[in-house]
Amino acid sequence: MKLYFKALGLHLKSELEYRASFIISFLSQILVFFSYYFIIIALFSKFSNIKGFTMYEVLLCFSIIQFGFAFNEVFARGIDKFDKLIIDGGFDRLLLRPKNIILQVLCNESDFIKVSRLIQALIVLVIAVIHLNISWNIFRVICLILMLCSSIAIFFGIFLLAASYCFLTVQGLEVRNVFTDGGKHMAQYPIGVFKKGFVYFFTIIIPYGFVNYYPLMYFVGKNNSCLYSFSPIVVFVYLIPCILVFYAGIKKYSSVGS
Amino acid sequence: MSFIEVKQISKTFRLVKKKSGLKEAFKSFFKRDYFYVNAVNDISFSIDKGEIVGYIGPNGAGKSTTIKILSGILVPDSGDCKVDGITPWKQRKEYVKKIGVVFGQRSQLWWDIPAEDTFDLLKDIYDIPEKEYQDTKRELIEKLNLADIINIPVRQLSLGQRMRCEIAASLLHNPEILFLDEPTIGLDAVSKQLVRDFIKRLNKEKHTTIILTSHDMADITSLAKRIILIGKGQVLYDGSLRTLKNQYETNRLIHIKTKDKITIRNKGILNKIKAKDGYDILLNTKELSISEFLNRISRNVIIEDIDIENESIDQIIVKLYEDYQI
Structure with missing residues (x-):
């Protein structure tokens, strides 16, 4: 862990080497992502609700997904950019070092510009929660924390799966976008607003539903079973096969080579 | 048992047959033809602790594959490899860590x-x-002369400076074995010399076992006493550089600057050309040794200057490659 933070510090140092570029990118990220939130606000100025979900509920949903995604882009960028590592041969280098491979991949890259999105997501989250008139209890607090954690976990898992895919074809990136970007855009809204098929897909195949839909139902009081507040735990279980698949990929790599 | 023990390792890669042209690219998109390449085929050798071994061969001979297997990145299809009792x-x-x-x-x-x-x-x-x-x-900063460059962002360093830092980075944990894969590629003469001197010193002082691949034969001659030649995935020669040289280096070109006429005749003189200010003579040293040759001509010729050309190790290697048809 100490190693990871040290690497993180060095990444920050590298990025600060290019000061102007860093500031401009940071600001432009803020602008781009505010436009996403504006779309939702614009949408709700026309319709008061979508299938019973109010604006702040959707914003909450949205910000949780954005939070998890941005978190991984900042802190797990190496896995997101894993294809690069395979192509330029940097992965061989990692295999030559006496530390856990996933940890090393994490150390390998990070993207501090995306911190702007992380902060943004948190601000929107706070605003949404304030406006929602939550009747707070201990389960709701746990529920919110679990939602945030599971959002981080699910993108971590999906990034890992996408990275494992690189072992097979080296470069086949569009498929993964279906799950990351595509999935992200779906899951920004409460998946209940979509057709049944989508709901099943994003509950069973990729458990986005457990990140924000089911817990959200409990959180805003649409469902009173506190079982729902613990549903994000499913996502952590989902991580296990993701990690196993990644290790299987490494094994294949070392028998096939670049 | 030796420090590094490689026993009959083989590795085959499956590659997709690629033909030129867009049409063919489409075809191979749907139906792929594979072909198999024996990157290394039944390779065995052993290396003692503290040795410097030059590992040479033409491009695509299987050098990197062997290095990758030895460093544990690749798993061979068959065969065994033990380094200090550990399977990489x-x-x-x-x-x-080693x-x-x-x-x-x-x-x-x-x-x-x-x-x-x-x-x-x-x-x-x-x-x-x-x-x-x-x-x-x-210690590394001192020996590799890094004091002035260690605090500059790497992108601003010259290639030679960067290579010195690279080598230092690979030695921080005091490894017992050092793999050098073309360590002097693209360096100028001074940097090359510095790197070579350092490697020599490292081997002498710390008994680090060094396995070196390079296409620059000067690297190999100045560092390695023993070479392993690999071609088409097989070991073709494993032995001292000197033996190899003696075996192949029989013809020497000698330039002699003189105003006199050279009339010597001998079986060992293969060719004699009159040059502008003297003669170029090609000598077969097995028939007539250089000292014997000089002895004979200096009796009746005043030699102003003499230059004996070494047949470069590059030429020897080319000959070797030709002999083995690789």
Whole structure:
């Protein structure tokens, strides 16, 4: 862990080497992502609700997904950019070092510009929660924390799966976008607003539903079973096969080579 | 048992047959033809502790594959390999602490920050104790002359400076074995010399076993006493460089500057050309040794200047490749 933070510090140092570029990118990220939130606000100025979900509920949903995604882009960028590592041969280098491979991949890259999105997501989250008139209890607090954690976990898992895919074809990136970007855009809204098929897909195949839909139902009081507040735990279980698949990929790599 | 013991390793890669043209590219998109390449085929050798071995062969001979297997990145299809009792690809974490690898063509240093920061990170990666780390670092800085360049972002360093930092980075954890994959590629004469001197010294002082691949034969001649020649995935020659030289280096070209006429005739003189200010003579040293030759001509010729051309090791290698048809 100490190693990871040290690497993180060095990444920050590298990025600060290019000061102007860093500031401009940071600001432009803020602008781009505010436009996403504006779309939702614009949408709700026309319709008061979508299938019973109010604006702040959707914003909450949205910000949780954005939070998890941005978190991984900042802190797990190496896995997101894993294809690069395979192509330029940097992965061989990692295999030559006496530390856990996933940890090393994490150390390998990070993207501090995306911190702007992380902060943004948190601000929107706070605003949404304030406006929602939550009747707070201990389960709701746990529920919110679990939602945030599971959002981080699910993108971590999906990034890992996408990275494992690189072992097979080296470069086949569009498929993964279906799950990351595509999935992200779906899951920004409460998946209940979509057709049944989508709901099943994003509950069973990729458990986005457990990140924000089911817990959200409990959180805003649409469902009173506190079982729902613990549903994000499913996502952590989902991580296990993701990690196993990644290790299987490494094994294949070392028998096939670049 | 030797320090490094490689027994009959083989490795085959499956590659997709690619033909030129867009049409063919489409075809292969749907139906792929594979072909198999024996990257290395039944290779065995053993290396003792403290040896420097030059590992040479033409491009695509299987050099990198062997290095990758020896460093534990690749698993061979068959055969066995033991280094100090450890199988490289089985006990990865334990094994890699013993080795250092320098890839001449790939950098392990962080591009935008000074090399010293990368060193600090490596300290944590290898769990090097603070004192040992400081000592090793100081020693490397001194020997590789890094004091002035260690605090400059790597991207601003020249190739030679960067290579010195690369080598230092690979040695921070005091490995017992050092793999050098073309360590002098693209360097100028001074940097090359510095790198070679350092490697020699390292081997002498710390008994580090060094396996070196290079296409620059000057690297090999100045460093390695023993070479392993590999071609088409097989070991073609394994032995001392000197034996190889004696075996192949029989013809020497001698330039003699003189105003007199040389009339000597001997079976050993293969060719005699009159040049502008003297003669170029090609001598077969097995028939007539150089000293005998000089002895004879100096009796009746005043030699103003003499230049004996060494048949370069490059030429020897070309001959060798031709002989083995690789």
